[in-house]
Amino acid sequence: MPEKTTLTDVPHVRAAPPRRSAPQLGLILCLVSGISFGFAAVFAKESYAAGWSVPSLLTTRFLLAGLLFWIVVAIRRPPMPSPRTIVICIGLGAIGYALQSGFYFGALTRLGAAVVAQLLYIYPALVFLLALACRRETLAARKLLALAATSLGLVLLLHGGGGAGGWALTGVLMALGSAVTYAIYITVASTLPRDLDPFLSAAVICTSAAVSLGAFATSTGRLQFPTHVAAWFWLLLFALVSTVLAMVTFLAGMRLVGPSAAAILSCVEPVVTAGTSALLYSERLSGWQIAGGVAVLGAVVLLQARRRTS
Template identity: 25%
Template sequence: MTRYILMVFAGACSYGALSTIVKLAYREGYHAAEISFTQALLGMAVLWLLVLLREKIRFRVNWPLLWTGAAIGLTSFVYYLSVRYIAASLAIVLLMQFVWMGILLDWLLFKQRPGWLQIVSTLLVLAGSVLAGGVLKETPGAADPAGWLTGVLLALGSAFLYAVFVVANSRYGNELHPLRKSAVIMTGSTLGIGLVNLHTLATQPFTGYGLWKWTVLLALFGTIIPPVLFAKGIPRIGAGVSAVVMTAELPVAVIAAGILLGEQLDAVQWCGVVLILLAIAWLKIGKRSS
């Protein structure tokens, strides 16, 4: 059990670096559609290449996994859009709402009732998210109420899509090798992002080769390493526990922003980071003991 929890934890930490990389790409003039699409496309290509090196190709459409991939692809795209309207600190906290959404979906759809350990860990994680995200020092929507509301709805939408991905990943395609499962998921992700942004991608050509330096980093940390780790770990520990462990993304995002973007972290935010990590560690220890 500990091994698979650590896999999901490592995948979440890898995801945590994405928001900082995206901000750096935004500074050079790139937009959400081209960033998210090229990220998914490169990740899909690399994963299928690894599958081909390992086994013979078998053409078989796995619709549940394709829809699972579309969910995680659109999670990234919708989240990238949300940070245009609201502070990144608020957006990441709203994204963390996928924890209770995922537990609730697993309960409603598959009758997996959460235990007290999951419930308490979830409450601690959500409290830590509010502190770590610096929401308490933000002034919500004073300058542009309509834009602020749009950003909040987009961030909550990305949280719901993330929850769908976690639950679906724990249920479908578990008979496949993690590499093949990840490749199919990333195919769905690429198709989902491409279809939603078809007009934008067709009418606005990519703005230069400089995009690919960010694409390589985003693909490595977002569409190559995490899908393989999640494909192996999430089915073993379940959607509920995975949802809590995957909140490790937030502390990594906050720390990476502090180091690479120069964003200042105050004592309250550090307390939130520590609280999230303690909640995850407590959940892991409790699961191991039980």
């Protein structure tokens, strides 16, 4: 994501109303974003093999991405938000995004990438449950069906654990923790002002995540920087393709097609993750896991299609 960013691994910002003049461009941009996020698992696994630890990799990733976003902010010169908004963005990065990324990419060291990506995608149902608890949503037949599909998909994914690399309890808990923290992240981020510049918020969030993860890596003695060229090559791909490119194309695409359509199109992410993992690492999903993944992604479409219709 999921670093959904993933959607797996992207900061949530409210979009302007969709412009009908360029829906095809918006569709292409959202698909590019989903594909870029989908390659994050490959870049991370190759980075681990080249000598990066999870905290060091994520720290450097967010540091580089934040630097690039600050350059964009310096060029655009958007209006500064209120101190309260800045504090929320710092919290989203230092706590929300840092935890979500740490859980997700930590799970990749213990589980098959396809399973981790599919487990992350229970987060839309968790966002709905949080909205229901906050009385921002109401129950309806389609929503209940989506929740049932998510629950069934989760059971099937865990039941079929003998597939892509098997499953370990710690890895499952980390993947589920990634989904929970991302749902909380999105719920809090939805309170940000509509006119907040997305590049400014991304810059603050990425920088805060880098500081938080860097402090954790330093305190645990895991802040290390490999010297091989290959290690930095994979890091650059991770930061530029699966962070900056993925986030920019998602933000641009969301403004053209709207947030609901963008969320549905982002379902290409776990598909890309599963496909690349199968091709490069011979990870295979069991029949149960495929059925579970279809159920989870179907629930995402149900939830988002309802919002689009309304």
